[in-house]
Amino acid sequence: MQRLLSEEIVNPQQRKRSTLGNVCVVGGCGFLGHHIVRVLLEQFPDTRIFVLDLRTESNRNSSPQVSYHAQDITDTAKISELFQQFKLDVVIHTASPVPTLPKKLLYKVNVEGTKALLQAAQETGVKAFVYTSSASVICDPETGLINADERYPMVLGDAQSEYYTSTKGYAEIAVTEANRKTPGFFTCALRPAGIFGEGDRQNVSALVKAYRERSINFQVGDNQNLFDFTYVGNLAHAHILAATALMATHEMMPTVPLDTEKVDGEAFFITNDEPVYFWDYARASWRECGPVPPPHKVWVLPKGLAYVIATILETILGLFGKQPNLTRQRVNYLAMTRYYNITKAKTRLGYRPIVPLQEGIKRGVAHALAEEEKAAGKKG
Amino acid sequence: MPKARDVVYYLFHVQELRNIIQWKVWHNPVHERDESKETPSLKRCFHYLDMTSRSFSAVIKELNPELLVPVCLFYLILRGLDTIEDDMTIPLAEKEPLLRKFDQILEKDGWTFTGNGPNEKDRDLLVEFNVVVEEFKKVKPAYKDIIRDITKKMGDGMADYANNAEHNVNGVNTVKDYELYCHYVAGLVGEGLTRLFVEGKLANPALLERPELMESMGQFLQQVNIIRDIREDLDDGRRFWPKEIWSKHVDKFEDLFKPENEEKALNCSAEMVLTALRRADECLFYLAGLRDQSVFNFCAIPQAMAIATLELCFRNKTMFQRNIKITKGQACRLMLDSTQNLQVLCGVFKDYARRIHKQNNPRDPNFLEISIACGKIEQFIESIFPSQTPTERVVPADQQAMTPEQKAKAKKEAEEAKWDIIYMGLAVLLVLGTISGFMIFVAWMAGARFDIAFSSLTNKISATLPSPSAAGHNEL
Known part of the structure; x- marks a missing residue:
């Protein structure tokens, strides 16, 4: 099972070509972005790649095909100028700030930044625009999602407890609405769920931290809640499939694709297509860090009780202006069912996860442990 | 006569006894x-x-x-x-x-x-x-x-x-051989029965176009039998567990039965269970193609028994020591549930998948794969009998996905709607007030003494309340 991305995928039709043209990866130094650059070069080695990012020091690819440009995406004039200069065919927009930043900034980068990129792309004759949205745009804080698909309505604004998610949703709407607004401009959005892998700063690293803090002996809820995760390499692959599909739509102009095959103007859920019980995912990651307790040694905290404890902790620690590890929001999240039906991505994009969950977890945790060791080495 | 041991067992498992009685009393053959x-x-x-x-x-x-x-x-x-x-x-x-x-x-x-x-x-x-x-x-x-x-x-x-002398001496080698063996002894039966059902117009002919479904029906039953019968087969000098699987856990097949290898044997049996479990969703898919109740029952009962047996075998060390079987009470429950319809049967599958998941051990090398296989069964059932639909989750109009501009407009509309409600409320109050006033007026005209009614009411209230001065004093 230990095959690399490049060896396995790419259907023969794509193989005929060795380039996707001039591609701009916005956020290409980020966690997801740099994987997109890597996979893109594996699948289309002659592609010319321009990476736009706020800072371009980290996650750089050494290929001569890639150039790096430090740029704030909210600067409309500058973006237009760069796009003009790059003569782009494809824009893959995957830049997004950390969800914990102030609301104003989230709105500015996610919504206004995306609109600026769309405008620049339309003005400079870009053919395909792929946006990384989030599967959480249909999540609300109370109800779970059971095998949810793209027919589910978005939950944004006041109904959405996470402001970050709202801004992702507004940006997604802007992207899909821009589709075909100017002739020959095609857009689509991908909605990944639970991205993890080498270099992630949220999912795997949080689990490794939990392992170090010995939080692995606890379980909130009955662990019957299925959850979806996406290995970053698979998601990168999905972005390239989406870009390829939009380029194909461009080529078949003026013929319009059938409704059942349409990619442009659409949103797609992307997961590893292996829904798994939430705590099993955590334990599968923990056992890559070291020994894990057997099931009978795990303290199971029923959801209701955990909720009460979280309320008390939040109130007491709140008096001192602190936040406990166990919050009500967390309790809800840990015991919630959230998994998706990705048939649309499978049929229209031809997407299949290339790296299975197990292999992805292995790679992600191994990478996080290596980073940890490096950091310890520096200190010592 | 029932055995004394059985009597004691059912005294403590009344629910199972109830299942047996229900089946005997209420089951009507189609x-x-x-x-x-x-x-x-x-x-x-x-x-x-x-x-x-x-x-x-x-x-x-x-x-x-x-x-x-x-x-x-x-x-x-x-x-x-x-x-x-x-x-x-x-x-x-x-x-x-x-x-x-x-x-x-x-x-x-x-x-x-x-x-x-x-x-x-x-x-x-x-x-x-x-x-x-x-x-x-x-x-x-x-x-x-x-x-x-x-x-x-x-x-x-x-x-x-x-x-095949090799096979007779060493048993089954690879997983592929194992599945081929199961194909001959069970997959073919599935093919024959499916062709009979379709010929008799009791099943959807599309089943013949998806041969992997009928294959899974046979494979699932046969694999479960092979897993459960490990001890009996060993005693008879036969071995059907493929070497490709057991050799990952122990060096010699006989080592599976040694007490010191308990954990390894359990992990090995879990991998066998996993191999079978991956067929479960296709079995349910197959059953969806049957058109006749008696044929459905005929196919569904063994499948329900199989998933229950699989759960019984999962991480159960006794199966290496002696033959294990689901109890009669459990079997009757399964028969009751698998002679109704596909949805009820799906409930059985989901229930047993969750029970398997619950016993899954993170120290088992196939821990995540087993979890995924259980999840797949749940997801498949959701795909044919969704418990949640997009329309159930329609968000109120003012909370739907909207850009801030749209939101401002919606807010204005909501404001107007609010005033509509206020006007409506006022109108209702006015009507009620007029009618009440008119009734009081009629009553007064007819000689009603509101002053007496009022003073007797205030007296009663003041009698039930403690005196205000005492209360005030206590407070100080």
């Missing part, structure tokens, strides 16, 4: 065979069906009359074939041609076979096999062709295995 119209040879066939099959005879006898006899004979023919293959006292030179030509034997009037060893449990069936041949002649030609074809394929498969 069809019942009509013995009065049966020839003596057919009666003998049913006699042998009862004798040779514990689990299948009841469901076969309730089948739709169209397929009752063909399926019964199909079963007896395969049982006859199996009885020859199983018997180690028959020399290979004699055995092989019998197996390969069994499809022709079906046409030989009065054919019987007395060459089985005295201990072969179903030898009587072959001694009186002429009754099967006699009845087979009367079956519709289309059904006969199907039965003959499967008999030929299975006979050849069995002959190949009988010839």
Whole structure:
């Protein structure tokens, strides 16, 4: 099972070509972005790649095909100028700030930044625009999602407890609405769920931290809640499939694709297509860090009780202006069912996860442990 | 008479006892065979069906009359074939041609076979096999062709295995070999039955276009039997667990049974369970293609028993020491639930998948894969019987996905709607006030004394309340 991305995928039709043209990866130094650059070069080695990012020091690819440009995406004039200069065919927009930043900034980068990129792309004759949205745009804080698909309505604004998610949703709407607004401009959005892998700063690293803090002996809820995760390499692959599909739509102009095959103007859920019980995912990651307790040694905290404890902790620690590890929001999240039906991505994009969950977890945790060791080495 | 141990067991498992009673009292067969119209040879066939099959005879006898006899004979023919293959006292030179030509034997009037060893449990069936041949002649030609074809394929498969010395000494090698073996002994039965159902117009012909579904039906049942029978098979000198799987956990097959290897043996059996479990969703898919209740029951009961047995075997060390079986009470519950409809059966599958998941151990190398397999079953069930639909989750209009501009507009509309409600409320109050006023006026005109009513009311209230001064004092 230990095959690399490049060896396995790419259907023969794509193989005929060795380039996707001039591609701009916005956020290409980020966690997801740099994987997109890597996979893109594996699948289309002659592609010319321009990476736009706020800072371009980290996650750089050494290929001569890639150039790096430090740029704030909210600067409309500058973006237009760069796009003009790059003569782009494809824009893959995957830049997004950390969800914990102030609301104003989230709105500015996610919504206004995306609109600026769309405008620049339309003005400079870009053919395909792929946006990384989030599967959480249909999540609300109370109800779970059971095998949810793209027919589910978005939950944004006041109904959405996470402001970050709202801004992702507004940006997604802007992207899909821009589709075909100017002739020959095609857009689509991908909605990944639970991205993890080498270099992630949220999912795997949080689990490794939990392992170090010995939080692995606890379980909130009955662990019957299925959850979806996406290995970053698979998601990168999905972005390239989406870009390829939009380029194909461009080529078949003026013929319009059938409704059942349409990619442009659409949103797609992307997961590893292996829904798994939430705590099993955590334990599968923990056992890559070291020994894990057997099931009978795990303290199971029923959801209701955990909720009460979280309320008390939040109130007491709140008096001192602190936040406990166990919050009500967390309790809800840990015991919630959230998994998706990705048939649309499978049929229209031809997407299949290339790296299975197990292999992805292995790679992600191994990478996080290596980073940890490096950091310890520096200190010592 | 029930055994004393059983009595004690059911005293403490009243729910299971209730299941047994419910099944005995309330189960009505969809069809019942009509013995009065049966020839003596057919009666003998049913006699042998009862004798040779514990689990299948009841469901076969309730089948739709169209397929009752063909399926019964199909079963007896395969049982006859199996009885020859199983018997180690028959020399290979004699055995092989019998197996390969069994499809022709079906046409030989009065054919019987007395060459089985005295201990072969179903030898009587072959001694009186002429009754099967006699009845087979009367079956519709289309059904006969199907039965003959499967008999030929299975006979050849069995002959190949009988010839394969490697297999006889070392058992099954790879997972592929294991699945091929299961294909010969069970997958083919699935194919034959499906063709019979479709020919009899009792199943969707599309089932024939998805052969992997009927294959999974047979594989699932056979694999579960192989997992459960590990101890019995070992004692009989047979091994069906593929080396490719057990060699990952222990060096020698016999090591699985040593107490010091308990954890390894459990992990090995979990991997066997996982291999079978991955077939479960296709089994449910297959069952969705059946059109006749009796056929559904016939197929669903064994499948329900299989998933329950799988759960019983999962991480259960006793199966390496002795034969294990689901209890009669559990079996009755499963039969009740698998003779209704697909949705109820899906509930059974989901329930057992969750029970398996609950016992899953993170120290097991296949921990995540097992979890995913259980999740897949749940997801598949959701895809055919969704418990949540997008429309159920429609968000109120003012909270739907909106850009801030749209939101401002919506807010304005909401504001207007709010005033509408206020006006409406005022209007209602006005109407109610007018009517009440009018009624009071009429009452007053008729001589009602509101002043007395009011003062008696205030007296009553002040009597029930403590005096304000005392209360004020206490507070100080």
